[in-house]
Amino acid sequence: MLIKISDFHSFLYNLNESNNIEVVIPSLANGTENRFFFNKLNSSNNFDLGFFRTIDPSKVLFYQPRESVFPVSTGTIKRIIAGIKSCDMKSIQLLDKALINNDFVDSAYKNLRDSTYIITTDCTEIHSSCHCTLLDGKPFTESGFDLNLSPVEDYYLITIESDKGRELFELIKKKYGLLDAHESAYLEISKQRNKIIEKLVIQNEKFLPRNNDVLRSKDLSIWNEESKECIGCGACTNICPTCYCLILNDESVEKEFIKVRSYDSCQLHGYAKVAGGASPRPKMYERFRNRYLCKFDYMKKNFGEPGCVGCGRCTEACAAKIDFREVIQNISMNTLTTKQSI
Amino acid sequence: MHNAYEVIPGTIYNIIQESPLIRTLQIRPEIPIEFQTGQFVELSLPGIGEGPFTPSSSHYTSEVMDITIMKTGFVTEYIHKTSIGDIVGIRGPYGSKYPLEKFHNKDILILGGGCGLAPLRSLFLTLLHDIDQYNSITFLAGAKSPKDCIYKELFSEWKKYKKVNIYRSVDIVPEGESWDEEICLVTKLLQKIKIDPKENPVIVCGPPVMMKFGTMDLLKYGYNENNIYLSMEKKMYCGFGQCRHCVIGGYYACKDGPVFTYAQIKNEEAIWE
Structure with missing residues:
Protein backbone atom coordinates (compact mmCIF):
# COMPACT_ATOMS: atom_id res chain seq x y z
CA MET A 1 0.00 0.00 0.00
CA ASN A 204 33.97 0.44 -3.37
CA GLU A 205 35.17 -1.16 -6.57
CA LYS A 206 38.85 -1.02 -5.65
CA PHE A 207 38.22 -3.13 -2.55
CA LEU A 208 38.38 -6.93 -2.56
CA PRO A 209 35.60 -9.01 -1.04
CA ARG A 210 36.32 -10.01 2.56
CA ASN A 211 38.61 -12.96 3.20
CA ASN A 212 38.75 -14.11 6.82
CA ASP A 213 41.68 -16.47 6.38
CA VAL A 214 43.83 -13.65 5.15
CA LEU A 215 43.05 -11.62 8.24
CA ARG A 216 43.95 -14.55 10.47
CA SER A 217 47.44 -14.60 8.95
CA LYS A 218 50.17 -14.81 11.55
CA ASP A 219 52.35 -12.18 9.87
CA LEU A 220 52.10 -9.43 12.45
CA SER A 221 54.52 -6.90 10.93
CA ILE A 222 51.90 -5.71 8.47
CA TRP A 223 49.46 -5.05 11.32
CA ASN A 224 52.16 -3.01 13.00
CA GLU A 225 52.45 -0.97 9.82
CA GLU A 226 48.69 -0.49 9.43
CA SER A 227 48.14 0.61 13.01
CA LYS A 228 50.99 3.15 13.09
CA GLU A 229 48.60 6.10 13.05
CA CYS A 230 46.14 4.61 15.55
CA ILE A 231 45.99 6.47 18.85
CA GLY A 232 43.93 3.79 20.59
CA CYS A 233 41.07 6.10 21.54
CA GLY A 234 38.29 3.55 21.06
CA ALA A 235 36.04 5.80 18.95
CA CYS A 236 35.72 3.04 16.33
CA THR A 237 34.33 0.50 18.80
CA ASN A 238 32.06 2.95 20.61
CA ILE A 239 30.43 3.99 17.36
CA CYS A 240 30.33 0.49 15.86
CA PRO A 241 26.72 -0.73 15.73
CA THR A 242 27.71 -4.29 16.64
CA CYS A 243 30.34 -3.72 19.35
CA TYR A 244 28.79 -4.51 22.69
CA CYS A 245 31.77 -5.09 25.01
CA LEU A 246 30.84 -3.84 28.43
CA ILE A 247 32.27 -3.05 31.83
CA LEU A 248 30.28 -3.43 35.00
CA ASN A 249 30.45 -0.93 37.80
CA ASP A 250 29.19 -1.43 41.27
CA GLU A 251 27.26 1.65 42.31
CA SER A 252 25.89 0.11 45.44
CA VAL A 253 25.16 1.78 48.72
CA GLU A 254 25.61 -0.16 51.94
CA LYS A 255 23.87 -3.50 51.53
CA GLU A 256 22.15 -2.82 48.21
CA PHE A 257 23.70 -4.11 45.03
CA ILE A 258 23.47 -1.95 41.89
CA LYS A 259 25.25 -2.98 38.69
CA VAL A 260 25.73 -0.44 35.93
CA ARG A 261 27.06 -1.42 32.55
CA SER A 262 28.94 0.93 30.23
CA TYR A 263 30.62 0.49 26.86
CA ASP A 264 34.19 -0.71 26.93
CA SER A 265 36.67 -0.82 24.07
CA CYS A 266 39.15 -3.55 23.16
CA GLN A 267 41.34 -0.76 21.78
CA LEU A 268 42.07 0.59 25.25
CA HIS A 269 45.22 -0.49 27.03
CA GLY A 270 43.61 -1.80 30.20
CA TYR A 271 40.85 -3.71 28.43
CA ALA A 272 41.91 -7.31 28.98
CA LYS A 273 44.50 -6.71 31.66
CA VAL A 274 43.97 -8.87 34.72
CA ALA A 275 44.63 -7.80 38.29
CA GLY A 276 47.99 -9.61 38.38
CA GLY A 277 49.14 -7.36 35.49
CA ALA A 278 49.11 -9.88 32.64
CA SER A 279 47.54 -8.71 29.39
CA PRO A 280 47.06 -10.79 26.24
CA ARG A 281 47.39 -7.73 23.98
CA PRO A 282 49.79 -5.21 25.51
CA LYS A 283 50.77 -3.61 22.16
CA MET A 284 48.62 -1.23 20.13
CA TYR A 285 48.89 -3.24 16.93
CA GLU A 286 47.66 -6.35 18.77
CA ARG A 287 44.57 -4.53 20.00
CA PHE A 288 44.10 -2.93 16.56
CA ARG A 289 44.23 -6.38 14.95
CA ASN A 290 41.86 -7.78 17.57
CA ARG A 291 39.03 -5.58 16.33
CA TYR A 292 39.37 -6.92 12.79
CA LEU A 293 39.62 -10.51 14.00
CA CYS A 294 36.63 -10.02 16.28
CA LYS A 295 34.49 -8.71 13.44
CA PHE A 296 35.44 -11.26 10.82
CA ASP A 297 36.48 -14.32 12.77
CA TYR A 298 35.23 -14.44 16.38
CA MET A 299 31.78 -12.99 15.74
CA LYS A 300 31.40 -15.20 12.70
CA LYS A 301 32.17 -18.21 14.89
CA ASN A 302 29.75 -17.06 17.59
CA PHE A 303 26.85 -15.81 15.49
CA GLY A 304 27.31 -17.33 12.06
CA GLU A 305 27.91 -14.00 10.41
CA PRO A 306 30.57 -11.27 10.45
CA GLY A 307 30.28 -8.43 12.96
CA CYS A 308 30.74 -5.77 10.27
CA VAL A 309 27.65 -4.46 8.50
CA GLY A 310 29.53 -2.02 6.28
CA CYS A 311 28.15 1.22 7.74
CA GLY A 312 31.60 2.84 7.70
CA ARG A 313 31.07 4.70 10.97
CA CYS A 314 34.46 3.57 12.34
CA THR A 315 36.13 5.16 9.34
CA GLU A 316 34.14 8.35 9.75
CA ALA A 317 34.86 8.56 13.50
CA CYS A 318 38.58 7.80 13.32
CA ALA A 319 40.71 10.68 14.57
CA ALA A 320 43.68 9.30 12.63
CA LYS A 321 41.62 8.95 9.43
CA ILE A 322 42.19 5.21 9.20
CA ASP A 323 39.88 3.68 6.59
CA PHE A 324 38.60 0.28 7.71
CA ARG A 325 38.27 -0.89 4.11
CA GLU A 326 41.80 0.12 3.22
CA VAL A 327 43.29 -1.72 6.18
CA ILE A 328 41.60 -4.96 5.14
CA GLN A 329 42.65 -4.33 1.56
CA ASN A 330 46.27 -3.70 2.49
CA ILE A 331 46.43 -6.73 4.78
CA SER A 332 44.86 -8.93 2.12
CA MET A 333 47.09 -7.66 -0.68
CA ASN A 334 50.21 -8.00 1.41
CA THR A 335 49.36 -11.53 2.50
CA LEU A 336 48.44 -12.55 -1.01
CA THR A 337 51.66 -11.11 -2.43
CA THR A 338 53.71 -12.82 0.24
CA LYS A 339 52.01 -16.12 -0.51
CA GLN A 340 52.60 -15.76 -4.24
CA SER A 341 56.26 -14.85 -3.85
CA ILE A 342 56.80 -18.01 -1.76
CA MET B 1 12.35 -13.03 33.86
CA HIS B 2 15.56 -13.86 35.70
CA ASN B 3 18.10 -11.07 35.65
CA ALA B 4 21.55 -12.49 34.87
CA TYR B 5 23.25 -9.75 36.86
CA GLU B 6 21.33 -10.44 40.06
CA VAL B 7 23.53 -11.09 43.09
CA ILE B 8 22.80 -13.22 46.11
CA PRO B 9 23.92 -11.47 49.30
CA GLY B 10 26.07 -13.50 51.68
CA THR B 11 27.61 -12.96 55.10
CA ILE B 12 31.26 -13.52 55.83
CA TYR B 13 31.21 -15.80 58.89
CA ASN B 14 34.93 -16.49 59.09
CA ILE B 15 38.20 -15.32 57.58
CA ILE B 16 41.38 -17.39 57.41
CA GLN B 17 44.56 -15.43 56.72
CA GLU B 18 46.43 -18.05 54.70
CA SER B 19 49.55 -16.00 53.91
CA PRO B 20 50.47 -12.31 53.92
CA LEU B 21 48.72 -11.81 50.57
CA ILE B 22 46.12 -14.57 50.55
CA ARG B 23 43.02 -15.02 52.67
CA THR B 24 40.05 -17.36 52.56
CA LEU B 25 36.61 -15.88 53.10
CA GLN B 26 34.04 -18.27 54.47
CA ILE B 27 30.66 -17.06 53.30
CA ARG B 28 27.10 -18.05 54.10
CA PRO B 29 24.89 -16.96 51.16
CA GLU B 30 21.23 -16.12 51.82
CA ILE B 31 20.26 -18.81 49.33
CA PRO B 32 22.50 -21.89 48.94
CA ILE B 33 24.57 -21.70 45.77
CA GLU B 34 25.03 -24.99 43.97
CA PHE B 35 28.06 -25.29 41.72
CA GLN B 36 30.25 -27.93 40.11
CA THR B 37 33.93 -27.96 41.04
CA GLY B 38 35.94 -25.94 38.52
CA GLN B 39 33.21 -23.37 37.93
CA PHE B 40 33.62 -19.82 39.20
CA VAL B 41 31.46 -17.10 40.72
CA GLU B 42 31.52 -13.31 40.64
CA LEU B 43 32.07 -11.94 44.13
CA SER B 44 31.15 -8.31 44.71
CA LEU B 45 31.61 -5.77 47.43
CA PRO B 46 28.84 -3.17 47.54
CA GLY B 47 30.02 0.06 45.97
CA ILE B 48 33.50 -1.27 45.18
CA GLY B 49 33.24 -3.79 42.38
CA GLU B 50 33.39 -7.46 41.62
CA GLY B 51 35.76 -10.09 40.36
CA PRO B 52 35.77 -13.72 39.24
CA PHE B 53 36.87 -16.30 41.82
CA THR B 54 36.64 -20.04 41.92
CA PRO B 55 35.24 -21.44 45.17
CA SER B 56 37.79 -23.47 47.10
CA SER B 57 35.25 -25.52 49.00
CA SER B 58 33.81 -28.87 47.91
CA HIS B 59 30.84 -28.73 45.57
CA TYR B 60 29.05 -31.05 47.97
CA THR B 61 28.45 -28.08 50.28
CA SER B 62 26.21 -25.28 49.05
CA GLU B 63 25.05 -23.62 52.28
CA VAL B 64 28.50 -22.15 52.79
CA MET B 65 31.24 -21.30 50.33
CA ASP B 66 34.97 -20.77 50.83
CA ILE B 67 36.70 -18.39 48.45
CA THR B 68 40.47 -17.95 48.59
CA ILE B 69 41.63 -14.58 47.33
CA MET B 70 45.02 -12.99 46.73
CA LYS B 71 45.48 -9.27 47.23
CA THR B 72 46.51 -8.21 43.76
CA GLY B 73 44.33 -5.35 42.48
CA PHE B 74 41.69 -2.78 43.30
CA VAL B 75 38.80 -5.03 44.33
CA THR B 76 40.92 -7.60 46.11
CA GLU B 77 42.58 -4.82 48.09
CA TYR B 78 39.16 -4.05 49.55
CA ILE B 79 38.31 -7.73 49.95
CA HIS B 80 41.37 -7.95 52.19
CA LYS B 81 39.90 -5.21 54.36
CA THR B 82 36.61 -7.03 55.01
CA SER B 83 35.71 -8.30 58.45
CA ILE B 84 33.55 -11.08 59.83
CA GLY B 85 29.89 -10.09 59.51
CA ASP B 86 30.37 -8.05 56.32
CA ILE B 87 27.98 -8.56 53.41
CA VAL B 88 29.26 -9.60 50.00
CA GLY B 89 27.36 -10.43 46.82
CA ILE B 90 27.71 -13.61 44.80
CA ARG B 91 26.39 -14.40 41.33
CA GLY B 92 26.97 -17.54 39.36
CA PRO B 93 28.19 -20.20 39.10
CA TYR B 94 29.59 -19.77 35.63
CA GLY B 95 31.65 -21.72 33.13
CA SER B 96 32.85 -25.25 32.68
CA LYS B 97 33.53 -27.79 35.41
CA TYR B 98 36.21 -30.40 35.91
CA PRO B 99 34.89 -33.49 34.11
CA LEU B 100 34.95 -35.77 37.17
CA GLU B 101 33.34 -38.66 35.30
CA LYS B 102 36.44 -38.87 33.12
CA PHE B 103 38.60 -39.23 36.22
CA HIS B 104 36.92 -42.40 37.49
CA ASN B 105 39.35 -45.27 38.11
CA LYS B 106 42.27 -43.05 37.10
CA ASP B 107 45.46 -41.99 38.79
CA ILE B 108 44.78 -38.28 39.05
CA LEU B 109 47.57 -35.75 39.11
CA ILE B 110 46.98 -32.22 40.40
CA LEU B 111 49.61 -29.58 39.79
CA GLY B 112 49.21 -26.16 41.33
CA GLY B 113 51.06 -23.12 42.54
CA GLY B 114 50.39 -19.99 44.56
CA CYS B 115 46.78 -18.91 44.68
CA GLY B 116 46.09 -21.38 41.87
CA LEU B 117 45.62 -23.92 44.65
CA ALA B 118 42.21 -22.37 45.36
CA PRO B 119 40.18 -24.18 42.67
CA LEU B 120 42.36 -27.25 43.18
CA ARG B 121 41.37 -27.38 46.83
CA SER B 122 37.73 -27.48 45.71
CA LEU B 123 38.56 -30.25 43.26
CA PHE B 124 40.59 -32.17 45.81
CA LEU B 125 37.87 -32.00 48.48
CA THR B 126 35.26 -33.10 45.94
CA LEU B 127 37.46 -36.01 44.87
CA LEU B 128 38.04 -37.00 48.50
CA HIS B 129 34.28 -37.19 49.01
CA ASP B 130 34.08 -40.00 46.44
CA ILE B 131 37.58 -41.37 46.89
CA ASP B 132 36.42 -44.94 46.17
CA GLN B 133 35.78 -44.02 42.57
CA TYR B 134 39.35 -42.99 41.87
CA ASN B 135 42.59 -45.03 41.84
CA SER B 136 44.76 -42.40 43.45
CA ILE B 137 45.26 -38.67 43.80
CA THR B 138 48.69 -37.08 43.62
CA PHE B 139 48.82 -33.42 44.55
CA LEU B 140 51.90 -31.34 43.70
CA ALA B 141 51.68 -27.95 45.38
CA GLY B 142 54.12 -25.08 45.08
CA ALA B 143 54.65 -21.68 46.61
CA LYS B 144 57.26 -18.95 46.44
CA SER B 145 58.47 -19.32 50.02
CA PRO B 146 57.28 -21.08 53.19
CA LYS B 147 55.35 -18.03 54.40
CA ASP B 148 53.46 -17.90 51.07
CA CYS B 149 52.15 -21.45 51.47
CA ILE B 150 48.39 -21.64 51.83
CA TYR B 151 46.16 -24.34 53.36
CA LYS B 152 49.04 -25.17 55.74
CA GLU B 153 47.03 -27.23 58.22
CA LEU B 154 44.90 -28.84 55.56
CA PHE B 155 47.83 -30.40 53.73
CA SER B 156 48.99 -32.25 56.84
CA GLU B 157 45.40 -33.49 57.30
CA TRP B 158 45.13 -34.62 53.70
CA LYS B 159 48.40 -36.53 53.83
CA LYS B 160 46.75 -39.00 56.21
CA TYR B 161 44.33 -40.25 53.56
CA LYS B 162 44.95 -43.53 51.80
CA LYS B 163 45.34 -43.27 48.00
CA VAL B 164 46.53 -39.69 48.42
CA ASN B 165 50.12 -38.57 47.75
CA ILE B 166 51.12 -35.03 48.44
CA TYR B 167 54.40 -33.34 47.52
CA ARG B 168 55.06 -29.72 48.24
CA SER B 169 57.84 -27.37 47.23
CA VAL B 170 58.88 -23.78 47.66
CA ASP B 171 61.06 -21.81 45.24
CA ILE B 172 63.19 -20.29 47.97
CA VAL B 173 63.61 -20.40 51.74
CA PRO B 174 64.61 -16.95 52.97
CA GLU B 175 66.68 -16.64 56.10
CA GLY B 176 64.65 -17.07 59.22
CA GLU B 177 62.04 -19.33 57.64
CA SER B 178 62.08 -23.09 57.87
CA TRP B 179 60.91 -25.74 55.41
CA ASP B 180 61.22 -29.50 55.57
CA GLU B 181 59.94 -30.39 52.10
CA GLU B 182 61.35 -29.80 48.62
CA ILE B 183 63.03 -26.58 47.55
CA CYS B 184 62.52 -26.32 43.80
CA LEU B 185 60.06 -25.11 41.20
CA VAL B 186 56.83 -27.03 41.56
CA THR B 187 57.17 -28.45 38.05
CA LYS B 188 60.34 -30.26 39.21
CA LEU B 189 58.18 -32.35 41.55
CA LEU B 190 57.03 -34.22 38.45
CA GLN B 191 60.23 -36.25 38.82
CA LYS B 192 58.78 -37.76 41.98
CA ILE B 193 55.60 -39.17 40.56
CA LYS B 194 55.10 -42.74 39.43
CA ILE B 195 52.01 -42.38 37.26
CA ASP B 196 51.66 -43.79 33.77
CA PRO B 197 50.98 -40.57 31.86
CA LYS B 198 49.33 -42.17 28.83
CA GLU B 199 45.72 -42.50 29.95
CA ASN B 200 45.65 -40.50 33.16
CA PRO B 201 44.41 -36.95 33.69
CA VAL B 202 46.29 -34.00 35.11
CA ILE B 203 44.76 -30.78 36.33
CA VAL B 204 46.87 -27.62 36.36
CA CYS B 205 46.26 -24.23 37.95
CA GLY B 206 48.65 -21.49 38.96
CA PRO B 207 50.34 -18.33 37.78
CA PRO B 208 50.49 -18.15 33.96
CA VAL B 209 54.21 -18.82 33.77
CA MET B 210 53.86 -21.92 35.94
CA MET B 211 50.97 -23.20 33.84
CA LYS B 212 52.95 -22.67 30.67
CA PHE B 213 56.08 -24.49 31.77
CA GLY B 214 54.05 -27.03 33.71
CA THR B 215 52.13 -27.93 30.56
CA MET B 216 55.33 -28.19 28.50
CA ASP B 217 56.87 -30.50 31.11
CA LEU B 218 53.74 -32.65 31.26
CA LEU B 219 53.78 -33.06 27.48
CA LYS B 220 57.44 -34.06 27.67
CA TYR B 221 56.62 -36.49 30.44
CA GLY B 222 54.15 -38.17 28.09
CA TYR B 223 50.78 -36.75 29.09
CA ASN B 224 48.19 -36.53 26.34
CA GLU B 225 47.13 -32.97 25.48
CA ASN B 226 43.50 -34.07 25.75
CA ASN B 227 44.06 -35.10 29.35
CA ILE B 228 45.73 -31.89 30.49
CA TYR B 229 43.06 -29.72 32.12
CA LEU B 230 43.93 -26.06 32.58
CA SER B 231 42.02 -23.50 34.65
CA MET B 232 42.54 -20.36 32.61
CA GLU B 233 42.67 -16.95 34.16
CA LYS B 234 41.39 -14.07 32.05
CA LYS B 235 39.49 -10.90 32.79
CA MET B 236 36.03 -12.35 33.28
CA TYR B 237 33.82 -9.36 33.95
CA CYS B 238 30.33 -10.66 33.34
CA GLY B 239 30.65 -14.43 33.56
CA PHE B 240 28.46 -15.39 30.62
CA GLY B 241 30.18 -14.39 27.40
CA GLN B 242 28.77 -10.90 27.08
CA CYS B 243 31.50 -8.45 27.99
CA ARG B 244 34.03 -10.23 25.72
CA HIS B 245 37.09 -9.31 27.78
CA CYS B 246 38.12 -12.93 28.31
CA VAL B 247 38.11 -13.98 24.66
CA ILE B 248 40.72 -16.63 23.83
CA GLY B 249 40.48 -16.77 20.05
CA GLY B 250 36.93 -17.95 19.35
CA TYR B 251 36.44 -19.13 22.95
CA TYR B 252 35.28 -17.29 26.02
CA ALA B 253 37.25 -18.17 29.14
CA CYS B 254 34.10 -17.59 31.19
CA LYS B 255 31.62 -19.61 29.15
CA ASP B 256 33.64 -22.25 27.31
CA GLY B 257 36.18 -22.33 30.17
CA PRO B 258 37.63 -21.63 32.65
CA VAL B 259 38.48 -25.34 32.46
CA PHE B 260 39.95 -26.14 29.05
CA THR B 261 42.01 -29.05 27.82
CA TYR B 262 45.34 -28.01 26.39
CA ALA B 263 44.28 -29.57 23.07
CA GLN B 264 41.32 -27.16 22.89
CA ILE B 265 43.29 -23.94 23.14
CA LYS B 266 46.85 -24.78 22.11
CA ASN B 267 46.51 -23.00 18.76
CA GLU B 268 44.98 -19.83 20.15
CA GLU B 269 47.06 -16.73 20.74
CA ALA B 270 48.47 -15.39 23.99
CA ILE B 271 46.89 -18.11 26.12
CA TRP B 272 49.50 -17.76 28.85
CA GLU B 273 49.36 -13.96 29.06
Missing part, protein backbone atom coordinates in the same frame (compact mmCIF):
# COMPACT_ATOMS: atom_id res chain seq x y z
CA LEU A 2 1.08 3.59 -0.59
CA ILE A 3 0.78 6.45 1.86
CA LYS A 4 1.42 10.11 1.11
CA ILE A 5 4.75 11.14 2.70
CA SER A 6 3.11 14.18 4.31
CA ASP A 7 0.38 11.93 5.77
CA PHE A 8 2.97 9.59 7.22
CA HIS A 9 4.76 12.53 8.83
CA SER A 10 1.54 13.75 10.41
CA PHE A 11 0.91 10.19 11.62
CA LEU A 12 4.25 10.35 13.47
CA TYR A 13 3.51 13.82 14.90
CA ASN A 14 0.07 12.76 16.09
CA LEU A 15 1.37 9.63 17.77
CA ASN A 16 4.13 11.61 19.42
CA GLU A 17 1.65 14.08 20.85
CA SER A 18 -0.63 11.38 22.18
CA ASN A 19 1.85 10.99 25.06
CA ASN A 20 1.81 7.24 25.35
CA ILE A 21 4.28 6.62 22.58
CA GLU A 22 7.61 8.25 21.82
CA VAL A 23 8.79 8.77 18.26
CA VAL A 24 12.51 8.80 17.45
CA ILE A 25 13.65 9.94 14.02
CA PRO A 26 16.86 10.91 12.20
CA SER A 27 17.15 14.60 12.97
CA LEU A 28 19.33 17.04 11.02
CA ALA A 29 22.56 17.91 12.83
CA ASN A 30 23.11 21.66 13.26
CA GLY A 31 25.20 23.24 10.56
CA THR A 32 24.99 20.27 8.20
CA GLU A 33 22.95 19.56 5.12
CA ASN A 34 22.76 15.81 5.18
CA ARG A 35 24.06 14.54 8.53
CA PHE A 36 21.43 13.12 10.83
CA PHE A 37 21.37 11.70 14.35
CA PHE A 38 18.61 9.88 16.25
CA ASN A 39 16.52 12.28 18.27
CA LYS A 40 13.07 12.47 19.80
CA LEU A 41 10.57 13.99 17.42
CA ASN A 42 9.53 17.54 18.26
CA SER A 43 8.13 20.43 16.28
CA SER A 44 11.48 22.19 15.97
CA ASN A 45 13.67 19.41 14.63
CA ASN A 46 14.20 18.97 10.96
CA PHE A 47 13.96 15.31 10.04
CA ASP A 48 14.23 13.18 6.97
CA LEU A 49 13.70 9.45 6.68
CA GLY A 50 15.72 9.16 3.47
CA PHE A 51 19.43 9.75 2.91
CA PHE A 52 21.88 7.25 4.43
CA ARG A 53 22.63 5.97 7.92
CA THR A 54 22.73 8.37 10.86
CA ILE A 55 25.93 9.55 12.55
CA ASP A 56 25.14 7.51 15.68
CA PRO A 57 24.43 3.79 15.46
CA SER A 58 20.95 2.51 16.33
CA LYS A 59 22.73 0.50 19.07
CA VAL A 60 22.58 3.53 21.37
CA LEU A 61 18.78 3.33 21.37
CA PHE A 62 18.68 -0.26 22.61
CA TYR A 63 21.99 -0.82 24.33
CA GLN A 64 22.65 2.45 26.03
CA PRO A 65 26.16 3.78 26.68
CA ARG A 66 25.49 3.59 30.40
CA GLU A 67 22.54 1.97 32.14
CA SER A 68 21.65 -0.03 35.20
CA VAL A 69 21.42 -3.74 34.50
CA PHE A 70 20.62 -4.71 38.07
CA PRO A 71 18.11 -3.65 39.02
CA VAL A 72 16.66 -2.88 35.59
CA SER A 73 14.43 0.16 35.36
CA THR A 74 10.82 -0.77 34.74
CA GLY A 75 7.97 1.07 33.04
CA THR A 76 9.64 1.41 29.67
CA ILE A 77 7.55 3.65 27.37
CA LYS A 78 6.53 2.41 23.91
CA ARG A 79 8.64 3.81 21.10
CA ILE A 80 8.62 4.05 17.37
CA ILE A 81 12.02 4.43 15.79
CA ALA A 82 11.66 5.44 12.17
CA GLY A 83 14.40 5.81 9.58
CA ILE A 84 16.63 2.93 10.62
CA LYS A 85 18.70 1.83 7.65
CA SER A 86 19.52 -1.65 6.46
CA CYS A 87 23.03 -1.73 7.97
CA ASP A 88 21.66 -0.79 11.39
CA MET A 89 18.84 -3.32 11.07
CA LYS A 90 21.44 -6.03 10.46
CA SER A 91 23.36 -4.86 13.51
CA ILE A 92 20.21 -5.05 15.64
CA GLN A 93 19.63 -8.61 14.45
CA LEU A 94 23.19 -9.44 15.47
CA LEU A 95 22.81 -7.80 18.88
CA ASP A 96 19.60 -9.80 19.35
CA LYS A 97 21.60 -13.00 18.92
CA ALA A 98 24.21 -11.79 21.40
CA LEU A 99 21.89 -10.34 24.04
CA ILE A 100 18.72 -12.43 23.86
CA ASN A 101 19.54 -16.12 23.56
CA ASN A 102 19.06 -19.43 25.35
CA ASP A 103 22.05 -18.92 27.64
CA PHE A 104 21.60 -15.29 28.47
CA VAL A 105 19.11 -12.46 28.32
CA ASP A 106 20.15 -8.87 28.89
CA SER A 107 16.94 -7.66 30.54
CA ALA A 108 17.58 -3.97 29.97
CA TYR A 109 18.18 -4.55 26.25
CA LYS A 110 15.19 -6.86 25.93
CA ASN A 111 12.87 -4.31 27.56
CA LEU A 112 13.89 -1.63 25.08
CA ARG A 113 13.67 -4.06 22.16
CA ASP A 114 10.23 -5.32 23.14
CA SER A 115 8.77 -1.86 23.61
CA THR A 116 10.03 -0.56 20.25
CA TYR A 117 8.48 -0.57 16.79
CA ILE A 118 11.11 -0.42 14.08
CA ILE A 119 10.34 1.39 10.84
CA THR A 120 13.16 1.04 8.36
CA THR A 121 13.61 3.13 5.24
CA ASP A 122 15.53 2.61 2.01
CA CYS A 123 18.76 4.54 1.56
CA THR A 124 18.33 7.27 -1.03
CA GLU A 125 21.92 8.55 -0.89
CA ILE A 126 25.27 7.09 0.18
CA HIS A 127 28.00 8.34 2.49
CA SER A 128 31.63 8.19 1.39
CA SER A 129 32.31 5.50 4.02
CA CYS A 130 29.30 3.29 3.15
CA HIS A 131 30.26 -0.20 1.98
CA CYS A 132 27.44 -2.61 2.85
CA THR A 133 27.69 -4.17 -0.60
CA LEU A 134 31.17 -5.51 0.25
CA LEU A 135 29.48 -7.56 2.99
CA ASP A 136 26.56 -8.94 1.00
CA GLY A 137 24.44 -6.13 2.39
CA LYS A 138 21.92 -4.02 0.51
CA PRO A 139 20.87 -0.37 0.95
CA PHE A 140 17.34 -1.51 1.88
CA THR A 141 16.12 -3.96 4.52
CA GLU A 142 14.90 -7.45 3.81
CA SER A 143 14.12 -8.76 7.30
CA GLY A 144 13.95 -7.93 10.99
CA PHE A 145 11.92 -4.71 10.73
CA ASP A 146 8.28 -4.11 11.61
CA LEU A 147 7.48 -1.75 8.75
CA ASN A 148 9.63 -0.65 5.84
CA LEU A 149 9.10 2.47 3.77
CA SER A 150 10.35 2.90 0.21
CA PRO A 151 9.81 6.32 -1.35
CA VAL A 152 8.06 6.62 -4.72
CA GLU A 153 7.63 10.27 -5.69
CA ASP A 154 5.37 11.81 -2.99
CA TYR A 155 4.49 8.43 -1.47
CA TYR A 156 5.95 5.69 0.65
CA LEU A 157 5.39 2.10 -0.26
CA ILE A 158 4.68 0.30 3.03
CA THR A 159 5.99 -3.23 3.57
CA ILE A 160 4.71 -5.10 6.63
CA GLU A 161 7.10 -7.65 8.12
CA SER A 162 5.77 -8.47 11.59
CA ASP A 163 2.71 -8.48 13.85
CA LYS A 164 3.93 -5.26 15.40
CA GLY A 165 4.16 -3.82 11.90
CA ARG A 166 0.61 -4.97 11.19
CA GLU A 167 -0.53 -3.20 14.39
CA LEU A 168 0.99 0.08 13.20
CA PHE A 169 -0.42 -0.41 9.73
CA GLU A 170 -3.94 -0.78 11.13
CA LEU A 171 -3.47 2.50 13.02
CA ILE A 172 -2.37 4.24 9.83
CA LYS A 173 -5.22 2.75 7.81
CA LYS A 174 -7.82 4.06 10.25
CA LYS A 175 -6.81 7.66 9.77
CA TYR A 176 -5.29 8.06 6.35
CA GLY A 177 -6.30 7.26 2.84
CA LEU A 178 -4.02 4.65 1.29
CA LEU A 179 -3.54 3.78 -2.35
CA ASP A 180 -2.96 0.37 -3.83
CA ALA A 181 0.54 0.03 -5.21
CA HIS A 182 0.64 -0.84 -8.88
CA GLU A 183 3.44 -2.56 -10.70
CA SER A 184 4.85 0.76 -11.82
CA ALA A 185 5.52 1.70 -8.18
CA TYR A 186 7.44 -1.53 -7.59
CA LEU A 187 9.40 -0.98 -10.76
CA GLU A 188 10.27 2.55 -9.75
CA ILE A 189 11.45 1.39 -6.31
CA SER A 190 13.52 -1.38 -7.79
CA LYS A 191 15.09 1.16 -10.17
CA GLN A 192 15.96 3.49 -7.30
CA ARG A 193 17.38 0.67 -5.23
CA ASN A 194 19.56 -0.50 -8.08
CA LYS A 195 20.81 3.03 -8.60
CA ILE A 196 22.01 3.16 -4.97
CA ILE A 197 23.56 -0.29 -5.21
CA GLU A 198 25.41 0.83 -8.31
CA LYS A 199 26.71 3.91 -6.51
CA LEU A 200 27.95 1.70 -3.65
CA VAL A 201 29.60 -0.74 -6.02
CA ILE A 202 31.41 2.05 -7.86
CA GLN A 203 32.48 3.72 -4.63
